[in-house]
Amino acid sequence: MDTALVIGGTRFIGRHLVDDLLAHDYDVTLFNRGNHDDPFAEDDRVDHVQGDRTNDSALEAAAADVDPDAVFDCVAYxxxxxxxxxxxxxxxxxxxxxxxxxxxxxEEIPKREDETPMRPCSPDQATDESDDTYGNRKAEGDRAVVAAADRGVNTMSVRPCIVYGPHDYTERLDFWLDRVLEYDRVIVPGDGTNVWHRAYVEDVASALRIVAERGEPGEFYNVGDRRIVTLEEMVDLIADTADRDVEVVHAGPRELEAGGLSTDDYVLYRDYPHVLSTAKLAALGWESTPLEEAMARTLEEHEASDRDGSEYDPGRDAEERVLGILDTL
Known part of the structure; x- marks a missing residue:
């Protein structure tokens, strides 16, 4: 494969995907509406086609103009x-x-591509715009992949878990990075052992390319860090990377409630573990970045940005009340 069309490609996963494709000598064209800052606007190696992916005529024109070997769909919601x-x-x-x-x-540990069932998706859910139906819509998209493969189309699906890394506009990890950088004591909800599988964004990018090159039509491939860490281990990793001496303070539901908080107030907390098997992707030759390297790159870009994850902040004053209660126990 020599030419790639990336639908989207300027914000987070797509941005890293373009970098990966360029590093592997692809000719890359971006197709998007141009609504976001384009990090490749001045890059002569990247061509641009402006259009709305919901406009089939615009997509057809891009297909004819670019004639790509591979298409990567970053914004199919x-x-x-x-x-x-x-x-x-x-x-x-x-x-x-x-x-x-x-x-x-x-819910099962781990979730496997060929064993764990997908969410259902009703006609109403298929067109709903709320976050509540995100997983249902993605599952129905996967069924469309299978249907297309049955017609002879070389189409595959990549299923990331929670993605983190440089330029993450969701700011989910930025909240925890900011907490470690700003405070000597960081509250971790529960006992710190909860697990929500995460995937470093550069590894998601390489997974997309490798699946295009080596994957089988109609197949799904999970992607996530090969080494899975708990929420407390993640905070410790951030602290080690930042060379910060931080005390992790556990707060259960009762202690949090005393401060007017709950475990649900903390981003990346999940009661039941969410773990994806990545063996199927690894069998294609994909490898994940060591966590220490991934966090170092993530932290470096975070410190150069203005992101702080404040939209997820449960309120430091409320946390201080919780800390005061725990100090008396």
């Missing part, structure tokens, strides 16, 4: 998007859809 794209790009060597670990419909 509705099943219709996938069905339309797999029709328009039916002749490419690879169409790779970014799905989600949230597409799985049953």
């Amino acid at each position: 509705y099943p219709r998007d996938v069905r339309a794209a797999t029709e328009i790009f039916a002749d490419v060597d690879a169409y790779v859809y970014i799905s989600s670990g949230d597409a799985y419909g049953r």
Whole structure:
């Protein structure tokens, strides 16, 4: 494969995907509306086609103009998007859809591509715009991938868990980075052993390329850090990376309630572990970045940015009340 069309490609996963493709000598074209800052605007190695991915005529024109070997769909949020794209790009060597670990419909450890069932998706859910139906819509997109493969289209799906790394506009990890950098005592909800599988963004990017090059049509591939850490271990990793001496303070539901908080107030906390098996992807030759390297790159970019994850802040005053209560116990 020599040419790649990236639908999206300027914000987070897509931005790192373009970097990865360029590093592997692909000719890259971006297709997007141009609504976000484009880090590749002045890069002569990257071509640009402006258009709305929900406009089938615009996608058809891009397909004809670019004639890509591989298509990477970073912004397919509705099943219709996938069905339309797999029709328009039916002749490419690879169409790779970014799905989600949230597409799985049953809690089990680990969630496996060929064993764990997907979420259902009703007609209303397929067009709903709320976060509540995100996983349902991604699952239906995966079913569209299977249907297209059954028609002979070379289409695959990659399912990341929680993605983190440089340029993460969601700011989920930025909250924890900021907490470690700003405070000597960091509250970790529960006993610190809860697990929400995370995936370093550069590894997601390489997974997308490797699946395009080596994956099988109609197949799904989970992607996540090969070494999984608890929430407390993640905070410790941030502190070690930042060379900060931080005390982790556990606060259970009762202690948090005394401060007017709950475990749900903390981003990246999850009661039941969310773990994806990555063996299927690893079998294609994919490898993940050591956590220490991933966190060092993430922290470096965080410190150079203005992101602080404040939208997830449960309130330091409330936390101080909780800390005061715990100090008396």
